[in-house]
Amino acid sequence: MVLPSRPVPPSEGQSPVLRPGRGRVAAIRRPARQQPLPLAGGEPPAEDPSPAHARQRRSQLWLCVRLPRIAFEALGETPVSAGPLAIMAEEGGQTLVHLPNRPAATAGVRPGQRLSAALALAPELATLSRRPRRERILLESLADWAGRFSPLVSPEAPDALLLEVQGSLRLFRGLDRLCRLVSEGLRQRGHRAQVCVAPTPLAALWLARGAGGRVEAMPELPRHLNPLDLGVTGWPAAVLKGLAGIGVTTVGECRRLPREGFARRFGAARLQALDRAFGRLPDPRPRHTGPPRFREQVDLGEETRDEALLAAGCSRLLASLEDFLLRHQRAARRLRFRFFHLRGEATPLTLGFSDAGCDVEHWRGLLGIRLERLSLPAPVIAVELATGRLERREGETTALPLAAGRAARPDGGLPRLVESLRARLGEHAVRGLRSLAEHRPQQVWDEVDPLEGGGCAGLSPWNRVQEVAAAGEEQGGSLLLERPLWILVRPQRLAVHGEAPCHDGPLQLVDGPERIESGWWDGADTARDYYVAETGAGARLWIYRDRRAPAGWYLQGIFG
Amino acid sequence: MDEALEQLLGSYRLWRGSEGAVREGEAGRVAATGYGKLDACLPGGGWPLASLTEALSATCGIGELRLFMPALSALCRQREGWVVWIAPPHVPYAPALMQWGLEVSRILLIHPARDQEALWAMEQALSSATCVAVLAWINRMDERTSRRLQLAAGRGESWAIAFRPAAARREASAAALRLMLRPGSNGTDVDLFKVRGARPALVSDYDDRDGGSPLPLVRSPEESRAPGIGGRAGSG
Numbered sequence: 001m002v003l004p005s006r007p008v009p010p011s012e013g014q015s016p017v018l019r020p021g022r023g024r025v026a027a028i029r030r031p032a033r034q035q036p037l038p039l040a041g042g043e044p045p046a047e048d049p050s051p052a053h054a055r056q057r058r059s060q061l062w063l064c065v066r067l068p069r070i071a072f073e074a075l076g077e078t079p080v081s082a083g084p085l086a087i088m089a090e091e092g093g094q095t096l097v098h099l100p101n102r103p104a105a106t107a108g109v110r111p112g113q114r115l116s117a118a119l120a121l122a123p124e125l126a127t128l129s130r131r132p133r134r135e136r137i138l139l140e141s142l143a144d145w146a147g148r149f150s151p152l153v154s155p156e157a158p159d160a161l162l163l164e165v166q167g168s169l170r171l172f173r174g175l176d177r178l179c180r181l182v183s184e185g186l187r188q189r190g191h192r193a194q195v196c197v198a199p200t201p202l203a204a205l206w207l208a209r210g211a212g213g214r215v216e217a218m219p220e221l222p223r224h225l226n227p228l229d230l231g232v233t234g235w236p237a238a239v240l241k242g243l244a245g246i247g248v249t250t251v252g253e254c255r256r257l258p259r260e261g262f263a264r265r266f267g268a269a270r271l272q273a274l275d276r277a278f279g280r281l282p283d284p285r286p287r288h289t290g291p292p293r294f295r296e297q298v299d300l301g302e303e304t305r306d307e308a309l310l311a312a313g314c315s316r317l318l319a320s321l322e323d324f325l326l327r328h329q330r331a332a333r334r335l336r337f338r339f340f341h342l343r344g345e346a347t348p349l350t351l352g353f354s355d356a357g358c359d360v361e362h363w364r365g366l367l368g369i370r371l372e373r374l375s376l377p378a379p380v381i382a383v384e385l386a387t388g389r390l391e392r393r394e395g396e397t398t399a400l401p402l403a404a405g406r407a408a409r410p411d412g413g414l415p416r417l418v419e420s421l422r423a424r425l426g427e428h429a430v431r432g433l434r435s436l437a438e439h440r441p442q443q444v445w446d447e448v449d450p451l452e453g454g455g456c457a458g459l460s461p462w463n464r465v466q467e468v469a470a471a472g473e474e475q476g477g478s479l480l481l482e483r484p485l486w487i488l489v490r491p492q493r494l495a496v497h498g499e500a501p502c503h504d505g506p507l508q509l510v511d512g513p514e515r516i517e518s519g520w521w522d523g524a525d526t527a528r529d530y531y532v533a534e535t536g537a538g539a540r541l542w543i544y545r546d547r548r549a550p551a552g553w554y555l556q557g558i559f560g
Numbered sequence: 561m562d563e564a565l566e567q568l569l570g571s572y573r574l575w576r577g578s579e580g581a582v583r584e585g586e587a588g589r590v591a592a593t594g595y596g597k598l599d600a601c602l603p604g605g606g607w608p609l610a611s612l613t614e615a616l617s618a619t620c621g622i623g624e625l626r627l628f629m630p631a632l633s634a635l636c637r638q639r640e641g642w643v644v645w646i647a648p649p650h651v652p653y654a655p656a657l658m659q660w661g662l663e664v665s666r667i668l669l670i671h672p673a674r675d676q677e678a679l680w681a682m683e684q685a686l687s688s689a690t691c692v693a694v695l696a697w698i699n700r701m702d703e704r705t706s707r708r709l710q711l712a713a714g715r716g717e718s719w720a721i722a723f724r725p726a727a728a729r730r731e732a733s734a735a736a737l738r739l740m741l742r743p744g745s746n747g748t749d750v751d752l753f754k755v756r757g758a759r760p761a762l763v764s765d766y767d768d769r770d771g772g773s774p775l776p777l778v779r780s781p782e783e784s785r786a787p788g789i790g791g792r793a794g795s796g
Contacts, residue, residue, distance in 0.1 A: 129744035153728035286673045414642065419679055421670060431669045445654040450642075450668050483656035485625050486649070540742025557653060560625025 009438075014204070046097040061166040061175075061216065064204035065146070065182060066194045067139075070159040071099045073191055074134040076299040084122040088115060089130040098130050111356055132158070139297060140321060143288040145189070147327045149182060154285035160208060162201045162285060177215065197225075201285055202277040206232040206251070225277065226252025233273065239266050294324045294332075303342065304380035307371060310339075310380060314367055317385040322360045325393070331356035334388035335363065341378040348389060349374060350424075354415040354451050356391040369423045415451055439518045440526050441487065441556060482532075484542040485560030494543060494553040501543060501553035505536040513545075530556070564663055571724030591719070594630025595766050598750065603757035604738075607631050610717045611736035611756075612710045615644035619728040623748040627766065628721060632693055635719070639692050642668045644685045646696035647678045666692075675700055679709075686720055693719040707734035729753070772782050 067073065069557040071087045074258050083102035097118050100109040107122035143155045149172070150163040150460040165178060179195050186193040197214040198204035203221055207213055215224050228251045230240055243266070248254050254262075255274060263271045267371055275281040295448050298313045314337065325332065333356040337349040351366055385410055432450030436443065494501040501507050511532030519525050528544040535541065542557035600603045603753035607613060609629070619625045636643065643666055645652060654664050668685075672678045678698055685694045686709065694713075701709075701722065713720040722735070729740060738754035747765035755759065 069792055268701065414690050417642065417685060417690050418668070420688075425672050425677055425681065429671045429673075431671070433652065433654050433657075433664050433667045433669065435658060435664050439655075445651070447651075447669065481661055483653055485629075485653060485656045485660075486621070487651050487653040489651055537619050537622065538748060539619055541621065558621035558625070558650065560621065560629075 008090075023366050040134075045467055058069065059166060059218075060164055060199060061169070062198055062201040062204040063150070063163045063165045063179070063206040064196045064198070064201070065142075065157075065161040065163070065186065066196070066208035067142075067159045067186075067191055068204075069099070069195065070135050070138065071130055072101065074138045075128060076301055084109065084125045086125055086127055087130050095131055135159070137296075139198060140288070142186075142189075142191070144327055145185070145320075145323050147288075148323075149178065152285070153288045153397065155288055156205060160205055162204065164201075164285075165197075175214070180212070200277055200279050201283055202273065203279075206277060221278060222252070226255070230254060232534050233270075235270060235273075239270065242266060262368075266477060290389060292328075293387060294321055294390070295384065296320050297382055299382050299385040300380060303381050305376060305379050310383065311368065311371060313383045314371070314385070315364065317383060318360050318364055318367070321385060321387070324360070325358045325390070328390070329393045330390035331358045331393040332387045332390055334359075336386045336388070337367075338384045338386075339376060339380045340382040340384065341376075342381055344378060346384075347374070347376055353419060356393075358393060366419060366423045369420070373424070418450055439516055441516070442491075442526075443519070443524065445487070482559075484540075484557030486558040488558075490555060491544075491554040491556050494555055496553055501533070503535060503541065503543075503555060507533040507541065507543070509533050510540070532559070568739075573584075591631040591635055594634075596764055597763045598627075601632065601752055601758065601761040601763055602755065606734050608756070609635075609719045610714050611720060612706060612713050612720040612734070614706075614722045614724060614728075614733060614735040614738040615741065616724050616726050616728055616739070617741040622741055622743055623767070624723060624777070627741070628695075629660045629662075635692050636666065637664050641690050641692040641718075642666055642685070642754065644668045644670060644682075644691050644694045646681055646685075646694065647672055647698070648669045648695075649697055661769075679705055682709060682720065683712045686716045686718050689716040689718070691716065693717040695721045695723070697723045699725060701728075701731075701733070703732045703734055710734050710736065 003511075024374075026460055052338040075087075082103075084101065084107055086100040087098045088102050089098035090096075095115045097109055097111055097113045097115070098449055099111060104118075104122055104125060107125075109118045109121055109125065113121075115127070139155045139157070139159070141473075143161055146153050146161055146163055150165050150168050152164040152325065154162045156162055163182075165175075168178065169175055172181065175197060179197065194208050194212055196204050196207040196212050197216065198207055199215065199218045199221060203215070203225055203478055207215070207224060210228040211224075211431040213224055215221050230243060230249055230251060233251070243254065248257065251274075255278070268307070272281060276283040295385070296317055298316055300309060300313050306309070314448060321332070321335075324330075333353055335351045337351075339349070349370060351370065382453045418430055430450060434446045434448045435500065436446060438444040444535045494503050496502070497506065502511075510532045513529035514531075515527075515529050517527040525548065527549065529549045530544045532544065533541050533543050540559035541555055542559065543553055543555050545553050546550065589609055589652065590606035591607040591609055593599050593602065599605075602608075615624050615627065632643065643662060644707075645667065650667070653665065657664055657667065670681050672681055675698060678696060679701065682694055682696045682698075685691050701724065706722075709720055709722070726740065733754075735754070736756045737752070740751040740753060742749045742751060744764050747767060750763045750766045752761045752763065
């Protein structure tokens with residue numbers, strides 16, 4: 001066991017590695033002496049990671065996605081505008097420049113300048129105020145999207161995402177391909193991003209803020225991190241100024257300072273940050289869990305009534321919804337769109353489905369049909385999509401194609417047709433039929449929702465009647481109980497000439513009478529004699545004579 | 561000699577007039593009408609499925625719906641799917657539908673506000689491939705629309721029946737089968753004036769009612785296939 005006599009620089013005391021050219025083989029090398037730190041909060045320091053312990057800890061690989069233009073992207077403005085544009089933020093009561101776009105940057109506008117200074121540099125500077133809440137929402141939605149690459153996604157405010165990708169490397173067939181997929185996905189969503197990889201999350205973040213690069217193994221980390229400027233750490237300006245005052249401007253120089261003194265002078269949190277970046281201390285990150293509901297908004301940039309633009313905006317929202325549902329394995333039953341105008345209330349548009357699904361293509365079609373018929377009181381400036389409560393997604397099972405004959409049609413198509421028809425014609429225009437156990441012709445049928453009701457409620461007396469009639473036929477007689485295919489919702493009164501009723505000419509009674517008396521218990525008492533009559537033109541009608549007051553002849557139905 | 565004839569008939573250069581959208585014996589392409597006289601006049605022995613059939617009549621109730629009922633009930637038994645009624649003139653009576661053998665739970669009633677919506681709904685229902693049959697009552701339909709409906713019925717393998725006023729006889733239409741119902745001396749006459757794959761024919765008193773006797777109560781397809789439906793013993 002070799003104990004180094006002088007303090008070994010931290011960069012060389014890390015791992016038990018064969019050092020070529022040293023002439024000394026160190027089997028196990030103890031790292032530099034660790035002094036107990038006088039911490040302000042009084043928490044115990046984390047355990048000293050001996051090399052054996054470091055080997056046992058599962059190796060991690062963190063991918064950091066940094067969005068330097070997130071302030072612009074959250075507002076919906078592309079950074080390349082015509083003229084100089086700067087986003088202003090309120091800091092300490094003053095309005096300072098937060099992020100300039102490229103023309104403004106070439107004119108000399110820098111983050112942190114006062115508004116007056118910026119205007120002096122670029123007189124035609126346009127300003128927008130920063131929207132931190134929107135940036136947070138955008139970052140969270142990107143964290144949802146990034147869930148397809150890694151199970152552990154941690155957003156790092158204000159503009160970065162950290163993904164732990166060691167377990168995903170095999171699925172995505174290599175780190176290069178994974179980084180490429182991430183970059184392309186972000187580019188398609190309209191974001192400019194910088195992607196860096198490092199074994200610790202903080203190191204990845206610092207690299208993304210600095211020069212960039214990919215570090216895959218811990219021993220290479222110091223080589224990449226040491227030359228970084230201390231500004232990447234994000235420490236307060238006072239600390240950075242103090243460090244600059246003693247001549248420390250890079251991360252490597254900061255590490256070479258004596259630890260106890262550094263912690264005492266600048267705070268133990270800074271030392272802990274350095275330890276975490278270089279892997280001496282573990283750095284657990286909170287896992288991002290999305291909200292159980294989906295609510296997203298898209299700005300259309302300017303007021304518009306153009307259907308194509310509205311459809312494109314809604315399409316983006318639906319794509320986001322698809323990612324969300326895929327990640328959370330949920331299905332939605334109700335979608336609520338809201339179209340915002342400059343003045344007045346937002347116009348709502350609700351799409352409801354018979355069963356929870358996640359078929360976004362079908363929803364897009366339904367939405368297109370509804371959008372055509374939507375009347376907007378004013379031009380639309382933004383669209384929002386919110387879902388109702390989400391349900392667990394059911395897996396689909398397919399049958400083995402062993403059944404002979406035609407393949408069975410998917411059952412999902414039956415409700416889908418009803419939904420499509422309802423989307424255009426209205427809910428009330430698509431109905432189903434139901435038959436009840438009744439003798440009175442008016443009450444024996446009912447219009448219902450085709451997807452819920454329909455069919456025969458209970459054992460209708462017609463089943464019994466049919467049995468009796470069939471039995472009667474075999475014996476040579478037959479029962480007159482044929483019913484007309486059409487029924488009038490309200491019976492039509494017939495004129496009477498002499499004793500016979502007439503409808504487009506005198507009616508000839510062909511069959512009858514059949515007496516139906518029923519309904520004394522619910523107020524719709526009927527006592528009628530039903531006949532089958534034929535008109536001169538050959539049409540057959542079902543008429544009745546009412547035996548209660550007012551007595552008369554009425555037309556009830558038409559034989560089809 | 562026979563071989564030469566077979567070779568000639570099998571050659572692609574020969575077009576046979578009896579070949580059309582309907583082939584005999586191919587299950588699922590033809591539905592037996594249930595009336596023997598009609599079966600004899602139609603190619604394949606039944607209604608052409610997966611296409612558009614137009615039924616014209618001057619008045620409602622002379623038997624235009626009854627004409628299709630046996631075939632509809634047989635189809636309902638064999639296949640799954642909706643039976644769609646678009647813009648019916650009155651409400652279909654559920655007990656009567658049950659008597660004819662249709663399942664009431666698979667009936668879909670659509671009440672569009674305009675003719676255009678009715679045609680759109682018909683095309684949607686036909687091409688969705690979830691319908692057994694689509695019955696529509698339409699006043700105005702031009703030839704292009706009828707061609708689209710014919711194609712949609714072919715794509716979705718559904719049977720489209722369009723009921724139209726008698727004045728539409730003079731218009732051109734791309735339907736595979738067009739017929740007109742007229743009251744005749746004995747019963748209702750069916751005038752098949754356009755039949756794809758056969759000659760036009762006139763069938764008088766298609767259900768053999770012989771003087772107005774009503775039809776028997778429960779009809780099964782086996783009974784209906786027998787030519788001529790027997791009248792009732794006794795009278796009312």
